[in-house]
Amino acid sequence: MGVPRGADAGSPTPDEGRRTGVLSGGSPRLALVFLLPALALLLLFLIYPIFSSAIRSTYDAAGDRFVGLDNYVQAFTDPQTLLSLRNTAIWVIVAPAVVTTVGLLFAVLTERIRWATAFRLVVFMPIAISLFASGIIFRLVYDQEPERGLANAITVSVHDAFSSPSLYPGARPRDPATLTPDPSGALVTGRTFGANDVAPLAITGLAPDKLPEGAVQAVQPEPGPGLRGLVWLDVGGGTERVIDPGERGMPGVVLQVLRDNATVATMTTGNDGRYVVPDLPPGDYKIRLAENNFTAPFRGINWFTGTLVTPVIISAWIWIMAGFAMTFIAAGLAAIPRDALEAARVDGATEWQVFRRVTVPLLSPVLLVVFVTLVITVLKIFDLVLVMAPGSVLPEANVLALQMWQVSFGGNDPGLGSALGILLFLLVLPAMIFNIRRFRGDQ
Amino acid sequence: MATATETLDPTPDLNTSGTPSRSIATRIAGRLGQGTVQVILIVIAVFWLVPVFGLLISSLRPDTANSSSGWWTALTAPSQLTLENYANLLGESTITSSLINTVLISVPATVLVVLIGALAAYALAWIDFPGRDWVMIGVVGLLVVPIQIALIPIAKFYGATGLFGTITGVVLFHVAFGLPFAVFLLRNYFSGIPRDLLEAARMDGGTEWSIFRRVVLPIGLPAIASLSIFQFLWVWNDLLVALVFADPDSQPITIALRGQLRQFGSNIDILASGSFISIIIPLIVFFSFQRYFVQGVLAGSTK
Numbered sequence: 001m002g003v004p005r006g007a008d009a010g011s012p013t014p015d016e017g018r019r020t021g022v023l024s025g026g027s028p029r030l031a032l033v034f035l036l037p038a039l040a041l042l043l044l045f046l047i048y049p050i051f052s053s054a055i056r057s058t059y060d061a062a063g064d065r066f067v068g069l070d071n072y073v074q075a076f077t078d079p080q081t082l083l084s085l086r087n088t089a090i091w092v093i094v095a096p097a098v099v100t101t102v103g104l105l106f107a108v109l110t111e112r113i114r115w116a117t118a119f120r121l122v123v124f125m126p127i128a129i130s131l132f133a134s135g136i137i138f139r140l141v142y143d144q145e146p147e148r149g150l151a152n153a154i155t156v157s158v159h160d161a162f163s164s165p166s167l168y169p170g171a172r173p174r175d176p177a178t179l180t181p182d183p184s185g186a187l188v189t190g191r192t193f194g195a196n197d198v199a200p201l202a203i204t205g206l207a208p209d210k211l212p213e214g215a216v217q218a219v220q221p222e223p224g225p226g227l228r229g230l231v232w233l234d235v236g237g238g239t240e241r242v243i244d245p246g247e248r249g250m251p252g253v254v255l256q257v258l259r260d261n262a263t264v265a266t267m268t269t270g271n272d273g274r275y276v277v278p279d280l281p282p283g284d285y286k287i288r289l290a291e292n293n294f295t296a297p298f299r300g301i302n303w304f305t306g307t308l309v310t311p312v313i314i315s316a317w318i319w320i321m322a323g324f325a326m327t328f329i330a331a332g333l334a335a336i337p338r339d340a341l342e343a344a345r346v347d348g349a350t351e352w353q354v355f356r357r358v359t360v361p362l363l364s365p366v367l368l369v370v371f372v373t374l375v376i377t378v379l380k381i382f383d384l385v386l387v388m389a390p391g392s393v394l395p396e397a398n399v400l401a402l403q404m405w406q407v408s409f410g411g412n413d414p415g416l417g418s419a420l421g422i423l424l425f426l427l428v429l430p431a432m433i434f435n436i437r438r439f440r441g442d443q
Numbered sequence: 444m445a446t447a448t449e450t451l452d453p454t455p456d457l458n459t460s461g462t463p464s465r466s467i468a469t470r471i472a473g474r475l476g477q478g479t480v481q482v483i484l485i486v487i488a489v490f491w492l493v494p495v496f497g498l499l500i501s502s503l504r505p506d507t508a509n510s511s512s513g514w515w516t517a518l519t520a521p522s523q524l525t526l527e528n529y530a531n532l533l534g535e536s537t538i539t540s541s542l543i544n545t546v547l548i549s550v551p552a553t554v555l556v557v558l559i560g561a562l563a564a565y566a567l568a569w570i571d572f573p574g575r576d577w578v579m580i581g582v583v584g585l586l587v588v589p590i591q592i593a594l595i596p597i598a599k600f601y602g603a604t605g606l607f608g609t610i611t612g613v614v615l616f617h618v619a620f621g622l623p624f625a626v627f628l629l630r631n632y633f634s635g636i637p638r639d640l641l642e643a644a645r646m647d648g649g650t651e652w653s654i655f656r657r658v659v660l661p662i663g664l665p666a667i668a669s670l671s672i673f674q675f676l677w678v679w680n681d682l683l684v685a686l687v688f689a690d691p692d693s694q695p696i697t698i699a700l701r702g703q704l705r706q707f708g709s710n711i712d713i714l715a716s717g718s719f720i721s722i723i724i725p726l727i728v729f730f731s732f733q734r735y736f737v738q739g740v741l742a743g744s745t746k
Contacts, residue, residue, distance in 0.1 A: 028572035030651050035578070038563035038622050044600075045619030046585050049593035056595060106487070109480055121733065122488045125495075128729035128736070130680030132697045133718040137494045139707055140501060140514075140715070147512050148711075150497060319491065327737055380589050383682040387704065404591045409687060414595045421592040428587045439583045443576070 096374035103325020124323030135387025152300025174202035199229035226278035249273020332366030541699035560625025608690030632666035669739035
């Protein structure tokens with residue numbers, strides 16, 4: 001069996017063609033002539049380097065001292081290389097399984113959809129794009145600034161939908177003695193007020209155009225029943241702590257009235273910045289402008305940090321490879337005998353049971369081929385990590401194939417680099433054996 | 444396992460939907476479920492398109508716009524779109540020369556792989572010689588050899604022969620690493636050519652070479668098309684090989700753009716337009732030869 005037979009598509013006699021024929025005539029010498037260019041290149045560029053690297057990996061960086069297996073010991077003790085091995089392990093464990101599952105899901109979902117071809121074309125498209133460009137595309141998607149990165153733009157709007165953003169981020173008291181910031185970021189009056197006092201509170205540190213649309217000219221409240229006052233934007237340039245014409249109140253400021261540090265009332269300022277807290281029993285009160293009036297706005301998630309960077313790059317890889325898995329699996333799916341599925345349905349199986357008990361087992365050889373192919377691809381992953389991880393977190397996102405390049409050509413240690421290359425080769429060896437057995441089974 | 448892979452559709456295509464016959468009741472239930480499925484699929488498709496769309500729009504916005512607001516704001520204010528970035532980009536000699544280098548690397552690397560691969564594949568399919576099966580097993584084994592393992596030895600070899608930093612060096616490396624897949628794919632296809640056809644050509648007095656040229660190559664065209672597209676895209680999109688073996692004069696577009704990565708935030712205008720230029724050709728190839736491309740992918744699962 002072997003190779004997925006795509007290449008045989010439309011070949012004149014696909015079945016008889018399996019048995020490789022031999023024409024009468026044609027000599028070994030002629031075969032050699034035909035084979036020579038290919039064999040020479042394969043020998044020089046693929047086979048010789050395997051042995052050359054194996055030997056080179058037992059020498060030190062300069063290449064003149066035999067060090068035995070020291071480079072391999074270093075590979076498993078050097079923290080940076082260990083980190084890249086750990087990340088490669090994460091990739092191998094997570095990425096191929098996820099992509100195979102997603103591909104299976106897409107293939108099954110599109111099976112009976114009329115516009116399946118269009119859908120598959122769209123999902124398959126990223127495979128034509130370079131990993132470099134895909135990396136740029138996702139650097140942009142995951143950009144830290146919510147004004148630039150779509151992921152954070154969405155994160156911020158979802159976040160703000162559930163907890164409304166503060167109205168006056170960064171605003172501060174005009175006079176820190178009158179209004180003192182507490183550790184939480186709230187502003188608390190320094191002195192206390194009586195139940196019927198007037199407490200005007202001047203705020204600054206905010207551009208006037210950041211005031212809500214409804215804000216109107218601030219008005220000093222007349223004394224009267226209840227603790228009353230005003231929160232207004234005391235613009236610099238005018239007279240400080242005095243309400244100049246044109247200075248507006250700050251609507252929507254949430255303030256708490258405290259007595260012995262316990263909240264006894266909560267109030268919100270009106271459009272002119274005024275507030276009244278009626279019916280307070282006589283006593284000494286402080287006023288606290290709650291911290292959520294002033295907290296800095298939520299700016300989204302920093303995706304490119306030590307813990308998040310690898311999952312983020314894997315997500316980009318899923319976007320790239322899902323189409324490959326889907327196409328492959330869809331081809332296998334189309335070849336499943338309809339009778340088997342129909343028979344199960346006639347026997348009263350639900351769609352899920354049909355999928356679980358008939359479709360997946362029949363597909364499992366195809367799924368295995370997809371999975372193994374993805375594992376090989378993941379082991380060699382290089383460009384995507386190099387492009388997506390910003391320099392500062394690159395060490396934490398590093399993978400074996402990239403570390404090999406960095407050690408050899410950046411760090412100038414071809415000894416260790418060769419050892420890592422051999423390590424990589426040993427990791428793909430099972431896949432090589434898998435392919436050869438598949439191929440021989442097919443012959 | 445053998446049987447199951449044999450059941451793979453011999454004409455793989457993106458359009459593989461089956462239309463089973465079903466009872467009316469299940470059909471109605473299916474129709475209702477299909478509505479949900481369609482909505483889910485539309486959401487997924489949007490999910491797949493938006494990142495590329497974002498790159499395109501970003502590449503059409505001036506630098507100032509990109510640093511102050513998201514590309515999606517251009518949807519409501521399309522007046523900010525401009526071709527300025529592309530004009531600037533194409534005015535830079537490093538970019539234009541690296542674009543030319545990309546072509547100078549991709550085209551020969553593709554043609555050579557097809558030629559050398561087809562010759563070997565024909566010999567492996569139709570000429571008898573001792574050890575033929577072993578050569579083929581060797582080719583299958585080489586399919587998965589990681590490029591990394593060859594970097595250091597070949598860098599040394601190129602250093603000694605003066606190939607380092609040349610386009611020829613980059614091309615040869617790509618050809619060599621493209622060969623296992625090429626031989627594998629073409630040999631599978633060639634061995635499906637009816638024996639009678641080849642025997643008849645020989646009866647007519649054709650030499651091995653003329654049979655190859657007049658019979659094998661024309662019949663093998665679909666497989667050659669798959670291979671060419673695959674190899675072309677692979678080389679066009681390469682970063683690693685050029686990173687090691689090219690110098691500033693022979694560097695392709697991916698390397699030229701990588702130089703701009705360090706200041707990602709302030710270089711979005713260059714990076715977005717440059718990346719988009721670099722993916723236009725692959726996308727055109729992909730959409731025009733989608734069918735061959737799919738076949739190549741299905742055949743090349745082991746790469």
